[in-house]
Amino acid sequence: MRLYEIAFSGRLMPGAQPDAVKANLARLFQADAQRIALLFSGRRMVIKNNLDEAAAEKYRVALERAGALAEVSSMEVDVEEVEMAPPPPMPAAEPPAESTPARRLQVAPRDEYMAAFVDVEAPDFGIAPIGADLQDRKPEPQAPAVDLSALSLAPVGSDMGQAKAAPAAPAPDVSHIRLM
Template structure:
């Protein structure tokens, strides 16, 4: 049984007006203007998937009556792409004159797919020994030249201009008051 998906790319049926189609889709999907604007962004949006043929046709006809041109795509149909494989790599050079430059990695491909990467010139970074420090040392930074000669220290206990605490508020005399 074939399965289908409904996709929309913002295309309108001939003769349809954008504002009318947007209003129709907003009513159909019960969506706000922001979500409807996403449908008309120009990107392909899958509206519904995993439908049988009858349901896909029902969605297509309803959306086309609303003014939106949709794609109905059979998702069960496998698209097989032909790939031309690269030729296998040439055998490694026998003489040291033709060898790769030092510090370069030479890899023999494991299959036809990896043969496409045989002529890639990649540096050989290698692996550090266990416990090796991989971080570069920090460069020494010269301290800034500051002239602090105009500053001095005040004697212990001196007033440095701190804010003084507000005097405690005077408590009113309530001794003459009675509760009846």
């Protein structure tokens, strides 16, 4: 099924007045003046796409009645057939060196995309058994060695040298004030 798109680039039907066309399009699309001004910016704006031929023709006729010259274009894209190049030859697998601490995983590529990753070295970590703890154990925290021999405790209820609170100020004399 062929699909079409409707586009508008600001062109008007012959003899159409720009202000009348803008008002007609605003009424047709139920849009504000800012959106209508965007349609008349001179750039090609796609109004609707993925339409069948009948729907595209209805849009074109409605826009022409409003005074706007719409473009109907097919959305089919010509695709050029490209033949893929053969994958590069596989290098001979080398046995892992004895000095390497971890085994290296040798993987054969499954397609051309994965052939690009043949030379990537990835360690073979394997899989841990079910329920295994994968995080290293943390050492128990050690209490810091602090010398407290120079400190002593004051007896209960003794003054520790806190600042004394200032005595409360005398209450103001309000005997001369009367409420009526």
